[in-house]
Amino acid sequence: MKRVVITGLGAITPIGKNVKQYWENLLKGISGANKITRFDASKFKTQFACEIKEYDALDYFDRKEARKLDRFSQYGLISAEEAIKDANLDFSKLDTNRIGVIFSSGIGGFETFEKEIIDYTNRNLNPGFNPFFIPKIISNGLSGIISINHGLRGVNYCPVTACASSTQSIIQSFNYIRLGKADIIIAGGSEAPITESSIGGFNAMKAMSTNNENFSSASKPFDTNRDGFVVGEGAGALIVESLDSALKRNAKIYAEIVGGxxxxxxxxxxxxxxxxxxxxxxxxxxxxxxxxxxxxxxxxxxxxxxxxxxxxxxxxxxxxxxxxxxxxxxxxxxxxxxxxxxxxxxxxxxxxxxxxxxxxxxxxxxxxxxxxxxxxxxxxxxxxxxxxxxxxxxxxxxxxxxxxxxxxxxxxxxxxxxxxx
Incomplete structure (x- = not known):
């Protein structure tokens, strides 16, 4: 069995749009909760969430590319690119047949699906769906795009196990590498679930906090007065790599994965x-x-x-x-x-x-x-x-x-x- 290490990190979260900001704000104990700005939430029992602040897709993608990507894919690509850069990966010098992508999403293109169905209903009998509708909503599309963007021909798939999804993507990456089936895998997960149907659905389940008056302190694990989770959005990516490969590249190593x-x-x-x-x-x-x-x-x-x-x-x-x-x-x-x-x-x-x-x-x-x-x-x-x-x-x-x-x-x-x- 090969030893497996982590050599790159990337993140876009409600408390930081890169790993440095995210980690600093975690240590400071900053709450990412705010009133929902993406749509009028006044009709819902829950009117707040952990949105990514001041996000503009055009800061990361050109207009044409952004239109082809659901928000969850945008987040995933942003985190993956940061992790690749952090790991100092030069794919032109590596065997891309042994580099893979295992990247998750529990739901996929929720925002795109919701918008297209509403638009279709409003159009009555004209079924003019966006040609990017299906590619934008499928959960595995993100892992495919990362692979395509960098010509990575190794293992490529998307575990979909709800809130366990991206942890399983990392565990499966660990397994592939320690068994010698890959040298490097870009692992992680992304979600963009702050939409009307998502908020409405979780409200119907009585799963989310409705503490609208004290939203910044509504997520209170282990507390007697907790009343449900607060939904958030964003993505994280990790470069999971065999120790042999990392040492050969003289890569910095954050930590080692030893069990899943x-x-x-x-x-x-x-x-x-x-x-x-x-x-x-x-x-x-x-x-x-x-x-x-x-x-x-x-x-x-x-x-x-x-x-x-x-x-x-x-x-x-x-x-x-x-x-x-x-x-x-x-x-x-x-x-x-x-x-x-x-x-x-x-x-x-x-x-x-x-x-x-x-x-x-x-x-x-x-x-x-x-x-x-x-x-x-x-x-x-x-x-x-x-x-x-x-x-x-x-x-x-x-x-x-x-x-x-x-x-x-x-x-x-x-x-x-x-x-x-």
Missing amino acids: GESSDAYHITGTHPEGLGAYLTMEIGIKEAQITSNEIDYINAHATSTGLGDLSEIKAIERLFKSSIDKVQISASKSMTGHLLGGTGAIEAISTCLSVKTDLIPPTINTTEIDENISKELNLTLRKKSLKKIDYALSNSFGFGGHCSAMIIKKYVCQSSSPT
């Missing part, structure tokens, strides 16, 4: 198992694959969406798995700042986890003031301010509708033999 767990909750289409059975199994698989024990995990980037059942089921799984080291492991919930990017969330959280491992800094959980009485007081939830802690191993969790569970283990990079054994 995937399982199913097998319980409910939208709800997590009350005892967190899927979450427990997933974390256990990832830790075993990393050939460590739970006592060696220093930090957990929790999925923690700020929903009543979801937060508790994850915490129960953590308390059960880490019972002998519950006072050692530290936890934080970045969705308290970014909101929930659905299929893109795992990627931006993998980036922050990677940076935590590299810098020994843990971003805070903001907005949480009164911890749910069902959560152990022994847990360190990193409330209100960042924390400095030596991190050798970190775990990042992602769980999605359908019972999809994923967890990845990131290790501080230590320059040794390129072989993991």
